[in-house]
Amino acid sequence: MNNMNREGAAASVPSESEVTERVETLLGRMSLAEKVGQLTQVGGADFIPGPRPEEIIRSGGAGSVLWLNDTKRFNALQKIAVEESPSRIPLLFALDVIHGYRTIFPVPLAMASSWDPSVVERAQAVAAKEARAAGLHWTFGPMIDIARDARWGRIVEGAGEDPYLGSAMAAAQVRGFQGPYPGAPEHLIACAKHFAGYGAADGGRDYDPVFLPEAQLRNIYFPPFQAAVNAGVGTFMSAYMDLNNVPASGNRWLLSDILRDEWGFQGFVVSDAFAVGNLVIQGFARNGRDAAFRALSSGLNMDMASSTYLQNLAGLVEDGMLEEAALDMAVWPILALKVRMGLFEQPYIDETLLEQVVALPEHRQEARLAAQRSMVLLHNEGGLLPLPKTLQNIAVIGPLADSKEATEGSWMVFGHQPAAVTVLQGIRAKLPQARVEYASGPEIRRDFPSPFEDFDTENKKPSQTPEEANAAFQAAVETARRADLVIMVLGENAEMAGEAASRSSLDLPGRQEELLKEVVELDKPVVLVLLNGRPLSIVWAAEHVPAILEAWEPGSEGGNAVADILFGDANPGGKLPVTFPRNASHEPLYYARTLTHMPEDSPMYVSRYWDSPTKPLYPFGFGLSYTTFSITNLRISESQVKAGQAVSVAADVTNTGQVAGDEVVQLYIHQKAGSDSRPMRELKGFERITLQPDEAKTVTFQLGPTELSYWSTKAGGWIQDAADFDIWVGADSNAALHTDLTVIS
Numbered sequence: 001m002n003n004m005n006r007e008g009a010a011a012s013v014p015s016e017s018e019v020t021e022r023v024e025t026l027l028g029r030m031s032l033a034e035k036v037g038q039l040t041q042v043g044g045a046d047f048i049p050g051p052r053p054e055e056i057i058r059s060g061g062a063g064s065v066l067w068l069n070d071t072k073r074f075n076a077l078q079k080i081a082v083e084e085s086p087s088r089i090p091l092l093f094a095l096d097v098i099h100g101y102r103t104i105f106p107v108p109l110a111m112a113s114s115w116d117p118s119v120v121e122r123a124q125a126v127a128a129k130e131a132r133a134a135g136l137h138w139t140f141g142p143m144i145d146i147a148r149d150a151r152w153g154r155i156v157e158g159a160g161e162d163p164y165l166g167s168a169m170a171a172a173q174v175r176g177f178q179g180p181y182p183g184a185p186e187h188l189i190a191c192a193k194h195f196a197g198y199g200a201a202d203g204g205r206d207y208d209p210v211f212l213p214e215a216q217l218r219n220i221y222f223p224p225f226q227a228a229v230n231a232g233v234g235t236f237m238s239a240y241m242d243l244n245n246v247p248a249s250g251n252r253w254l255l256s257d258i259l260r261d262e263w264g265f266q267g268f269v270v271s272d273a274f275a276v277g278n279l280v281i282q283g284f285a286r287n288g289r290d291a292a293f294r295a296l297s298s299g300l301n302m303d304m305a306s307s308t309y310l311q312n313l314a315g316l317v318e319d320g321m322l323e324e325a326a327l328d329m330a331v332w333p334i335l336a337l338k339v340r341m342g343l344f345e346q347p348y349i350d351e352t353l354l355e356q357v358v359a360l361p362e363h364r365q366e367a368r369l370a371a372q373r374s375m376v377l378l379h380n381e382g383g384l385l386p387l388p389k390t391l392q393n394i395a396v397i398g399p400l401a402d403s404k405e406a407t408e409g410s411w412m413v414f415g416h417q418p419a420a421v422t423v424l425q426g427i428r429a430k431l432p433q434a435r436v437e438y439a440s441g442p443e444i445r446r447d448f449p450s451p452f453e454d455f456d457t458e459n460k461k462p463s464q465t466p467e468e469a470n471a472a473f474q475a476a477v478e479t480a481r482r483a484d485l486v487i488m489v490l491g492e493n494a495e496m497a498g499e500a501a502s503r504s505s506l507d508l509p510g511r512q513e514e515l516l517k518e519v520v521e522l523d524k525p526v527v528l529v530l531l532n533g534r535p536l537s538i539v540w541a542a543e544h545v546p547a548i549l550e551a552w553e554p555g556s557e558g559g560n561a562v563a564d565i566l567f568g569d570a571n572p573g574g575k576l577p578v579t580f581p582r583n584a585s586h587e588p589l590y591y592a593r594t595l596t597h598m599p600e601d602s603p604m605y606v607s608r609y610w611d612s613p614t615k616p617l618y619p620f621g622f623g624l625s626y627t628t629f630s631i632t633n634l635r636i637s638e639s640q641v642k643a644g645q646a647v648s649v650a651a652d653v654t655n656t657g658q659v660a661g662d663e664v665v666q667l668y669i670h671q672k673a674g675s676d677s678r679p680m681r682e683l684k685g686f687e688r689i690t691l692q693p694d695e696a697k698t699v700t701f702q703l704g705p706t707e708l709s710y711w712s713t714k715a716g717g718w719i720q721d722a723a724d725f726d727i728w729v730g731a732d733s734n735a736a737l738h739t740d741l742t743v744i745s
């Protein structure tokens with residue numbers, strides 16, 4: 001198909017009036033059935049029952065295809081759409097490109113740990129460039145659900161617990177995926193998901209109902225979505241679950257009142273997969289017809305994969321239940337996007353493009369940098385890390401040490417062949433002269449298989465028998481015994497976090513902790529590298545293992561990045577975007593709680609639990625470095641301001657150690673009294689800076705009405721109270737450097 005128009009090659013962007021004119025012309029000549037088609041997204045994968053996509057597309061019954069990752073087939077299906085379907089409207093090809101297409105970046109939770117929006121933006125730009133070169137137009141990302149319960153498997157896909165950090169990451173991802181506008185060449189249309197509240201599932205159980213008061217939604221769960229709208233995101237995805245007893249995919253308040261009327265979103269909303277049909281299963285809609293009616297009238301434009309629109313919308317219009325104008329309104333932004341993208345002029349993709357794009361060396365370099373910047377040093381007793389490159393005899397132990405799947409993490413695009421540099425490979429490449437012995441120890445596995453296991457190769461291997469597991473355990477201990485230093489690579493495999501991957505425990509799965517204990521007993525220096533997609537309960541390790549590096553699921557270059565950090569070629573500077581609880585039963589646990597009548601630091605109430613300290617194992621915003629920093633001289637431009645005015649807050653940061661390093665300077669506020677109780681701390685500013693030894697920099701933050709306002713339950717709206725505030729600046733959410741601010745009316 002080389003002679004076909006090459007999509008993405010210098011196309012001119014049509015003006016808004018041209019777009020309007022062309023959309024209106026198209027709508028004028030489309031039949032009712034074709035309009036319904038544009039509101040329908042069909043699955044291209046073989047596991048989807050029902051008619052083949054070719055058939056549906058030929059009859060004009062699809063506006064978009066998902067779950068297909070095959071450049072040749074994209075062109076073949078597009079040819080049917082533009083040459084054989086009645087209105088000849090090109091298709092949008094959509095897929096979950098979450099943290100990389102061929103070059104895999106750290107999982108989103110890891111990227112948020114970088115506290116570096118520029119690195120995240122560049123990562124998603126690379127992902128978009130590769131995916132677009134494969135023929136995709138649209139990704140179902142970023143996932144920007146706030147998650148405060150690590151049992152919820154999808155915490156791996158988001159930016160953690162905080163709305164301020166989450167908003168910065170949401171906007172950065174939208175900019176990276178989309179470039180200058182939705183549909184720009186070499187980019188993907190982004191999709192902010194899952195609107196809204198999905199991360200607050202009861203008990204952390206995926207898909208379970210969510211009950212959130214409006215103040216929580218407005219102050220905590222909505223901000224990243226509004227940030228995505230402000231960054232120009234092209235599409236939204238409605239969430240699966242019930243929000244306060246109204247499923248998000250049939251929720252007019254969410255999809256119309258908030259999203260369109262309040263925030264001015266101009267793009268379109270796609271449901272989550274099968275969610276329109278599932279309104280019946282959820283006990284909300286009476287039948288498919290009712291489901292289609294309620295979803296469309298709530299503001300949901302496109303039905304992902306359930307065919308409920310395809311089967312019911314035309315009938316609803318013919319029976320007078322829906323106005324055809326309502327369908328036109330729903331189709332409008334979909335057609336507008338296709339026009340803006342230039343798809344009518346250049347519907348096809350050059351089938352040779354992808355291999356040229358993925359070969360660009362900067363893609364791998366960006367992946368390595370993103371992985372280095374995402375890692376969080378949790379513990380480093382006696383400065384065990386960085387390790388000397390003169391080490392001659394190392395053991396690398398653990399079920400994830402040589403696992404490409406675990407290194408790349410959850411949410412690979414369809415058909416992706418894991419190709420990551422594993423931690424073992426990264427260490428061997430770093431120390432080519434040393435003896436680096438490896439043993440996996442017993443395997444780890446989910447107790448209940450993942451519903452997505454069919455796509456996964458790793459889990460298809462037959463399980464180890466107990467005898468094989470024992471032998472693997474002993475072999476690992478013996479391998480460790482022969483070494484001078486042991487690097488344990490433990491955590492969760494890729495299937496253990498993500499969709500339908502909630503857990504009731506946050507312990508290291510399987511026999512990993514038992515193995516860690518045996519190895520620590522050998523009395524050798526031990527470094528623990530964690531590969532995982534959620535906070536884990538590692539209390540024993542924190543007390544007994546001198547060095548712990550949270551590497552998350554670091555992507556294609558993960559093993560190299562781990563080795564860079566372990567051997568001092570990169571200095572860790574990531575910070576936790578989520579609280580590490582001591583125990584799963586403490587969840588949800590997050591730093592921005594409100595005060596109580598009996599604060600936890602009051603002498604008689606040391607802990608809320610009588611059997612365990614409530615204090616987190618590691619607080620939000622925490623992370624160490626190979627150097628040390630001092631943060632001093634906190635000052636505020638004015639200690640009293642009128643509501644509506646801004647102050648600047650500055651502090652001096654000095655690298656007081658021996659090597660260059662990064663500090664993430666964080667600003668927290670607390671409003672002491674007002675219309676509502678406010679969280680005891682809220683992040684309202686951060687900056688990651690690099691300092692050479694002895695170098696000092698001043699970091700300055702602005703605090704204005706945006707940072708000092710909130711949505712008040714008492715007032716039933718956004719307000720800025722006249723109130724006293726605590727301000728802290730420091731290196732994590734326990735920052736102690738303090739000043740005061742008074743806002744007067």
Ligand code: NOJ
Pocket residue numbers: 096140193272273499
């Ligand atoms: C279901 C997931 O919830 C959503 O995040 C994803 O984008 C769709 N499936 C499509 O794969």
